[in-house]
Amino acid sequence: MKYISSVGAGLALSASLFASSASAQSLPPGEIPFGVFDPGGEFSDVSGVAIEHLFLPWEDVFLPSLAEAESYTRARDRALLVTIEPWTWSRDERNSPSVLRNGIASGAYDQTMGTVCGALGALERPLTIRWAQEMDDESGQFIWAGWNPQDYIDAYQRMIDVCRVAAPEASFMWSPLGFENMGDFYPGDDYVDVVGLSVFSLGPWEKQVLGQEQSFDEIFAPRYERAMAFGKPIMVAELGFVGDADHIAAWDADVRSKSQQYPELQAVVYFNQQEVYPWPNDFGLPDWRRTEHQLN
Secondary structure, eight states: OOOSOOOOTTOOOOGGGGOOOOSOOOOOSBSSOEEEEOTTOTTTTOTTEEEEEEEEESSSOOGGGHHHHHHHHHHHTOEEEEEEESSOSSOOTTOSHHHHHHHHHHTTTHHHHHHHHHHHHTSOSOEEEEESOOTTOOSSSOTTSSOOHHHHHHHHHHHHHHHHHHOTTOEEEEOOOOOTTGGGGOOOGGGOSEEEEEEEEEHHHIIIIISSOOOHHHHHHHHHHHHHTTTOOEEEEEEEEEBOHHHHHHHHHHTBTOTTTSTTEEEEEEEOSBOSSOBTTTTBOOBOOTTTOBOO
């Protein structure tokens, strides 16, 4: 299993997303749609990518740059998955759980959410919005995670209500990490179009801490079963794996090829970036990029 969350919390939307790359990239084999979070543009010239994933803070973001995302994805016939992280990526006193929780409850962030969603809703691309992901993670990475479940549900519902007005054509993803308590944070069928899960495997960490490397099925299957309880389509919103050649080959063979085993799995979205939050046990920042994730 994965101990700690991995997301692009420190990665800004930037011109690097749209850069061309000489790095050879390919999709894992299989028929399940494949997407990427790819700030380095390494998949810019790779055909068959169905989804482009962006991360946005809802403060201190230059929203006009989204026009570039629209043209980039239109040219490549890709849908957009946009994770809105409710904080600023700068070091700031605004980044605290109490400020965020109280501000949402009081309506102080309604305009902020409406502005971001309005900019997203203006994009003429298929759009899924993912707000405040991995709320079931208690590692301390996110200021919106580890709350009392009802507090999170109230905040999620309020923000989605605001966002729906500004982006009425968008779909909405509720996206826990996938732990056993994920259901405590479910905001209700009216607020969820798709359930997103996170699936990461760091082979050396698994060997040292768990005694053996984990397969895709060992990590994903329990999370999938928990998500199935809600009767919604399921996506792997963040996917990454690092290990030796055998570990990488096994994961590559599995992540897109098990549609019969996981019939509600609609897509997998690869996190093609180095980790931004340290793994436990002094394992540092794994590099999930597909050009770097195989260890010697």
